[in-house]
Amino acid sequence: MKPKDEGKIAEIYAATLTLVKEQGLSGITMSMIARKAGFATGTVYIYFANKEELIVKLFDKCIDDYTQHYFTGYDPSAPFKVAFHTIWMNMLRHSIERFDELVFIEQCFHSPFISDETRKATKDRMLPWRELIERGKKEKLIKQFDYSWIMLFVRGGMRDLVKHCTYNQLKITNEFKEAMFEMCWDGIKD
Amino acid sequence: MKPKDEGKIAEIYAATLTLVKEQGLSGITMSMIARKAGFATGTVYIYFANKEELIVKLFDKCIDDYTQHYFTGYDPSAPFKVAFHTIWMNMLRHSIERFDELVFIEQCFHSPFISDETRKATKDRMLPWRELIERGKKEKLIKQFDYSWIMLFVRGGMRDLVKHCTYNQLKITNEFKEAMFEMCWDGIKD
DNA sequence: CTTTTAACTGAATAATTATTCATTTATCTT
DNA sequence: AAGATAAATGAATAATTATTCAGTTAAAAG
Structure with a gap:
């Protein structure tokens, strides 16, 4: 066999x-x-079994993939800005290295393949990130905005920047990354 | 007839x-x-004539639509932050009121319907915005980053926030808008 | 080395979707 | 009011795409 x-x-x-x-x-x-x-x-x-199963399974795999990457090396007991920086950089690295997954997830969200439940379940995976943001608010280090705002503000800007760099084949240097981080941080800090 | x-x-x-x-x-x-x-x-x-023509014409219409909206009431001679605020609010209003156009454009960008030339031509429509950003840099009011970065940082965060609010049927109040603006502004200001 | 089993192939079939077209309907012209 | 013309209809056809399956090949077991 x-x-x-x-x-x-x-x-x-x-x-x-x-x-x-x-x-x-x-x-x-x-x-x-x-x-x-x-x-x-x-x-x-x-x-x-069919096209739908392929898409859905790949979608799940992509979601697994990013939740795994996002929190590697994350130490919840580190000072807030350090912890935030770690996750932020993980997100950025993941967006760059797995750019096609990023695009795929985005496309799936507006497709008949992904159900509303799946869409919602996806968000729950970001719990550690959410907890960190709430902590930053409690410590008065960042603005007192709803968690989702902070999250979306940070990720949205990052995603579009990575898209731009990828499509225009711009190399993303470390200085570039830190500069990007600075923009995000200044936006949310109190 | x-x-x-x-x-x-x-x-x-x-x-x-x-x-x-x-x-x-x-x-x-x-x-x-x-x-x-x-x-x-x-x-x-x-x-x-066919599906492609429909998609492409609608895409063009959507692009026209947003470039028109973005610059209404924009006075290039106003102080930088005022001018920036005007355009930023126009973008936000447009994203909210024409949310379906926003989604459509995004989907089209990753589709076989839109050619690379069209994709690029789209960017040229944003010239006044670009000029304003360059002026802000010259006046040392905002960070000395590449125009595209500023642009993408601002729009990316905004788009994801509007998506979130739309999908969760959250009303976007004026305070909400100003708070969102504050995040963007703090992120790019020098 | 032979047998067995399931992967693999790609042409055939089924299902879906784009597009056409004969017919009907509405509006304009005279 | 009648004729002319083009829009509107939706069932029929064409094109595309998903899915199957009979035949072929490759690995494992004995």
């Missing part, structure tokens, strides 16, 4: 992400994905 | 925007658009 090559799942995911980044969710077909990944259309159906 | 009802174009556009907001670009069909707009599928083809 020939065993399933689980590595193929990763190849299918990679092909899908690349295509979605290039063409958008509306521009991809199952045969395009198979061709890009380097095998026959039917093979994709060995690993996924 | 029965004349073309040019009002139908607006209805087709409105139906398309609503559907894209709800389902994403990948989730819409010509018959869905026609049904939503309230007439037969074939009618859409009297006003647009």
